[in-house]
Amino acid sequence: MKNKENTTRKINMYVLLLIGVVISLFPFYWMVVGSTLPSGKIFSVPPKLIPGNHLLENAKTLNESLDFARVMWNSLFIAIIYTVISVLLCTMAGYAFAKFQFKGKKFLFFLILCTLMIPFQVTLIPLFEIMVTLDWLNTYQAIILPSIASPFAIFLMRQNMITIPDSMLEAARIDGAGEFKIFFSIIMPTMKPALAAVSIFLFMSQWNNLLWPLITLNSKDMFTLPVALSSLIGMARIDYGQVMLGTTLSVIPILIFFLIFQKNFIAGILGGSVKG
Amino acid sequence: MGEMKTNPNDASSTVKSKGKKTKRVYITPKTAPYYFLAPSMLLLVIFTLYPVISSFILSFQSMKGSDKYFIGMANYVRLFKDPVLYKSLSNTFQLLIVQVPIMLSIAIVIAVALNSASLRYKGFFRTVYFLPAITALVAASLVFMIMLDENYGLANYALSLIGVEPISWLSHPFWSKVSIITVMTWRWTGYNMVIFLAGLQTISPDLYEASDIDGAGPIKQFFYITLPQLKPVFIFTVVMSTIGTLQLFDEVYILTGGGPNNVTMTITLYLYETGFKYFDFGYASAIAYVLVVIIAVISWIQMKLVGDSD
Numbered sequence: 001m002k003n004k005e006n007t008t009r010k011i012n013m014y015v016l017l018l019i020g021v022v023i024s025l026f027p028f029y030w031m032v033v034g035s036t037l038p039s040g041k042i043f044s045v046p047p048k049l050i051p052g053n054h055l056l057e058n059a060k061t062l063n064e065s066l067d068f069a070r071v072m073w074n075s076l077f078i079a080i081i082y083t084v085i086s087v088l089l090c091t092m093a094g095y096a097f098a099k100f101q102f103k104g105k106k107f108l109f110f111l112i113l114c115t116l117m118i119p120f121q122v123t124l125i126p127l128f129e130i131m132v133t134l135d136w137l138n139t140y141q142a143i144i145l146p147s148i149a150s151p152f153a154i155f156l157m158r159q160n161m162i163t164i165p166d167s168m169l170e171a172a173r174i175d176g177a178g179e180f181k182i183f184f185s186i187i188m189p190t191m192k193p194a195l196a197a198v199s200i201f202l203f204m205s206q207w208n209n210l211l212w213p214l215i216t217l218n219s220k221d222m223f224t225l226p227v228a229l230s231s232l233i234g235m236a237r238i239d240y241g242q243v244m245l246g247t248t249l250s251v252i253p254i255l256i257f258f259l260i261f262q263k264n265f266i267a268g269i270l271g272g273s274v275k276g
Numbered sequence: 277m278g279e280m281k282t283n284p285n286d287a288s289s290t291v292k293s294k295g296k297k298t299k300r301v302y303i304t305p306k307t308a309p310y311y312f313l314a315p316s317m318l319l320l321v322i323f324t325l326y327p328v329i330s331s332f333i334l335s336f337q338s339m340k341g342s343d344k345y346f347i348g349m350a351n352y353v354r355l356f357k358d359p360v361l362y363k364s365l366s367n368t369f370q371l372l373i374v375q376v377p378i379m380l381s382i383a384i385v386i387a388v389a390l391n392s393a394s395l396r397y398k399g400f401f402r403t404v405y406f407l408p409a410i411t412a413l414v415a416a417s418l419v420f421m422i423m424l425d426e427n428y429g430l431a432n433y434a435l436s437l438i439g440v441e442p443i444s445w446l447s448h449p450f451w452s453k454v455s456i457i458t459v460m461t462w463r464w465t466g467y468n469m470v471i472f473l474a475g476l477q478t479i480s481p482d483l484y485e486a487s488d489i490d491g492a493g494p495i496k497q498f499f500y501i502t503l504p505q506l507k508p509v510f511i512f513t514v515v516m517s518t519i520g521t522l523q524l525f526d527e528v529y530i531l532t533g534g535g536p537n538n539v540t541m542t543i544t545l546y547l548y549e550t551g552f553k554y555f556d557f558g559y560a561s562a563i564a565y566v567l568v569v570i571i572a573v574i575s576w577i578q579m580k581l582v583g584d585s586d
Binding site: 010013016017020021023024025027028030031034042043044045046047089090092093095096097100102105108111112115117118119121122123124125126127128129130145146147148149151154173178179180183204207208210211214215225226229230233240243244247250251254255258259262265266269270 | 303304305306308309310311312313315316317319320322323324325326327328330331334386389390392394395401403404405406407408409410411412413414415416418419420421422423425427428429430433462466467470471519522523525526529530543544547548551552557560561564565567568571572575
């Protein structure tokens with residue numbers, strides 16, 4: 001009796017979980033199918049759920065609306081440069097907070113904790129004014145620089161580095177290694193998992209960023225993916241095939257990276273609050 | 277932050293030993309932290325601290341052309357009478373009290389299911405449920421926008437199969453909110469599920485074994501062991517979701533543009549429109565400070581709550 005109850009409960013659980021799987025995956029599938037259909041067919045009754053053969057045409061119209069390769073390059077370039085510099089600077093700052101005693105440390109760390117709680121929206125207007133003054137609208141640096149010193153990344157790296165034993169640093173110092181050499185050749189290599197998580201966090205936040213690029217970029221050849229995609233639906237006649245294709249192309253690279261580096265990815269997106 | 281102290285003797289002792297071995301030391305352990313901190317602190321001052329202060333000052337100013345002049349509390353007085361602000365606050369609040377509980381309940385149920393010892397293909401389920409969390413909000417919103425099309429969208433087709441009339445998902449005052457909630461839930465449930473899952477794995481199995489012996493069923497165990505044990509994780513997810521909802525922008529910008537008639541207007545979208553469509557920088561800054569105050573209060577409450585649970 002009890003056994004039978006258990007099996008039905010188990011089957012119910014799998015069925016429910018599979019429904020969840022379908023809900024999670026369906027939008028992805030439909031997005032891919034939609035990018036192979038002509039705009040009108042996306043809304044046909046009954047809906048087309050099998051890929052069509054309009055992919056190349058959609059690619060052509062997408063490329064006419066936007067220089068898509070350029071948009072992709074903008075997004076990649078911005079996200080990669082941003083991630084590399086930000087990881088380096090934030091790790092250095094986190095290291096200073098974790099492993100050194102110095103005057104003003106408490107105050108500076110308190111400042112970091114405060115900025116952690118401040119919504120970035122409050123900085124938008126003065127930042128925009130700065131960009132206008134510097135004549136930086138429609139530039140890469142306007143997108144990259146303002147958020148490069150991420151209080152969150154600094155905090156996270158500090159938490160991760162606090163466990164580095166002091167004896168390790170001392171041993172290196174006795175061997176005559178300079179402070180920067182210690183940082184680059186001893187600290188950085190031991191921090192690989194944390195660095196991977198923080199990098200993914202920063203990369204994703206920049207790759208998906210809409211609001212700030214929307215404000216600073218208005219020339220088409222500087223658009224990042226989110227801005228470009230949102231511009232497609234602002235057109236007089238929306239071509240849904242190209243919207244679906246653009247969306248698919250923006251999601252696929254991340255999807256592949258996610259499937260390869262799953263553990264780091266989950267830890268990264270959750271901001272290191274959970275180990276993947 | 278109790279673990280901040282390191283041995284105070286470290287610095288001095290290493291300086292001595294270092295001084296003996298190498299002669300040219302420009303960067304000592306005493307000065308090193310300043311070098312390490314300088315670039316990020318400088319950037320934070322320019323691109324965060326200065327803007328925060330500047331926008332506070334701006335919120336007491338108005339502009340004529342490019343000239344700014346002080347108008348005292350006028351922006352804030354206007355805020356208190358602004359129906360759109362009240363609307364966006366109440367929208368945010370409505371989204372919060374409906375969306376967050378739905379999402380977190382689903383997330384916790386899935387997490388408990390995935391945590392059960394007998395379940396197979398755990399890794400597969402976890403990966404798939406997490407997938408929506410890696411998509412850009414813009415991408416997710418676009419796909420749902422097309423699915424929720426008023427005329428021939430997939431959602432309306434599915435409804436037509438069971439004889440329901442087409443719904444104006446994106447332009448009806450009620451259904452447009454439902455649409456926003458749907459996108460948010462699809463995008464964030466897996467994210468929270470993984471956080472819960474990690475929390476569940478820290479609960480000692482002894483607790484469940486002991487209650488098994490006492491004859492407690494799975495539902496009793498869920499309410500008397502799982503939920504109380506997850507309290508800190510729960511507070512974390514509630515606070516994160518609340519702050520996220522307060523900053524809601526991408527979804528409404530794509531799906532509804534704040535319409536119809538401001539029923540899906542959010543604080544951030546209102547700020548964006550005030551600042552960058554009407555270029556009313558002073559008033560937009562005042563709106564931003566409403567957000568600052570609300571988030572500060574929530575963070576303060578969170579600290580109190582977490583402090584109590586320790």
